[in-house]
Amino acid sequence: MPYVDWAIKGPKIAACSCDYGCPCEFNGRPTEGLCEGLECMRIDEGWFGELRLDGLKVAAAYRWPGPVHEGGGIVQGFIDEAASDAQVEALATILGGGEQEPTTVFNIYGATIDQELPPVFAAIGFGCDIEARTGWFGIDGKLNLSLEPIRNPVTGAPHRARIVLPEGFEFREAEVASGTFTAEGDIEMQRRSRYGALWQAAYGPYGIIAP
Template identity: 30%
Template sequence: MSDMAWHLTGEYLENCNCDILCPCVTSAFQAPADNERCLVPLAMRVTDGESDGLRLDGLGIILVVDAPQVMGEGGWRVAVYIDERADQAQREALGPILSGARGGMPEFLATLIGEQVGVKFVPITFESHDDTRRVTVPGIMDFEVTGVRAPDSPVMRIVNVFHPMGTDLPVARSTVGTFNDPDYGWSFDNAGKNGHYRDFAWSA
């Protein structure tokens, strides 16, 4: 394994096709999802990133996952989307990080992935306003999640969970949740379904 000298920190959102609250999140990926397949984008905006001295700030990364009903069984199909603004050196740095070859949380996720269907370099826009997060790739995907509140209360949270992004997750609902990539023959709409967002920090 190569020298471990990288970190990615920033903002994250997801929007799966489970109703609120997703049983995968509250069971360390061991309980069955609400549907036969779990369809979810894992979207990140890197605000502070570095790999062996190369800056990775400002780049978007999205993993779109098609997993079995019990996510912990593995065999995930994953489509990777990387910000087209990444130059050649940044693309070459992100590849080994996201594949798990450089260790850290991606190394764990790699044990669950059965097939990477492709990698695309695309324009990614990530927006953050109060308790709302949105990520878009023109012509392919548009996901927006907003925190769920009781009247006159802060956003609901779940704590002490196992999740690749952290143990404390706000509960959110998607207002927009479309994905369609004809190159992979893959489309879904998760509007109104479960979502989460938070800051994340990966390193190794």
């Protein structure tokens, strides 16, 4: 079926409660039974029909009581306070799974969510160097995430690893990092040295947009 022409492209960073590598990426069960974490994307290039979305940022805090595919999740979205009403409506449509195939990342994860908390509009700080495996984002009083390279336990040297998923729905290739993050408010968490990932994201109505 025809959809509104839209796309969001830019760096995306995330971290969760799993060990490095995250068993979920290999059809395993979460390291600690539950799954919780944070993510953020900076939209360097984006549009929804004729409306531009360049420069906006979106983030989320989430938790599932068990493996993601078993459902029962709770999520709260965070949208750049600089977004206009029209841009907010467009982002809500995209992130909510509208105007796209049911096999996109937003619809796949959305199908596992039982409770969606009201979105928060705030200033979102963001920095990312995918090649260096470093990144951060912050929302004052709410969320903070920092990523750094995994370190060799003997020498302390940066350790490099990638996850390659040729048929992935969230990413096809991502750099793996060490994530430390905290969240306050409706979904609280505090984690140190857990699985983190960075990648160049590009999504549209039919899923990942190939480079």
